[in-house]
Amino acid sequence: MFYEDLSEYDYQDEDAFTDRESGFYALWYRPAYTRLNIGWLEAGRPYSTGTIPTVFVEKLKAVQEVQWMNVCLGVHECDLCPEDEAPEGNGEVRIPGGPGIAYAAPFLITHYVTAHGYRPPQAFIDAVLAIDLDTWAATRWPDVPFPWVPDDVERLLE
Numbered sequence: 014m015f016y017e018d019l020s021e022y023d024y025q026d027e028d029a030f031t032d033r034e035s036g037f038y039a040l041w042y043r044p045a046y047t048r049l050n051i052g053w054l055e056a057g058r059p060y061s062t063g064t065i066p067t068v069f070v071e072k073l074k075a076v077q078e079v080q081w082m083n084v085c086l087g088v089h090e091c092d093l094c095p096e097d098e099a100p101e102g103n104g105e106v107r108i109p110g111g112p113g114i115a116y117a118a119p120f121l122i123t124h125y126v127t128a129h130g131y132r133p134p135q136a137f138i139d140a141v142l143a144i145d146l147d148t149w150a151a152t153r154w155p156d157v158p159f160p161w162v163p164d165d166v167e168r169l170l171e
């Protein structure tokens with residue numbers, strides 16, 4: 014699956030978050046914010062490369078440990094690795110950007126950065142660095158670690 018960085022995300026109509034502690038509670042809604050694609054790489058498609066601050070990679074990994082989203086949509090394999098070594102990722106990441114903008118990245122984005130030299134747009138790097146990780150990590154159901162879930166969201170025990 015390839016999408017140009019910063020193009021509008023339209024892969025899924027709804028954003029779904031799963032409670033990482035129970036693994037069962039989930040909520041989903043049709044976002045009012047605009048989602049912009051980041052890091053949907055594919056073999057044969059050029060992507061930007063460059064050095065990345067280590068603190069960014071560490072923080073993005075930490076975010077992925079607390080935020081589970083769109084995990085029910087199946088596994089996505091790295092297309093840039095040899096087939097027998099390709100890691101798989103399940104789900105996506107949502108990072109709040111400027112007003113009304115959220116970045117939508119595949120779970121494998123940290124692998125793309127560390128193994129394939131991918132450099133996401135600076136706006137995305139800045140947005141990750143701006144996350145209040147302590148607050149996100151302390152979030153407990155019925156809240157999830159993402160600030161823009163609407164109040165009238167549908168919450169279900171699957």
Ligand SMILES: [Zn+2]
Binds near residue numbers: 091092099100128129
């Ligand atoms: Zn790879």
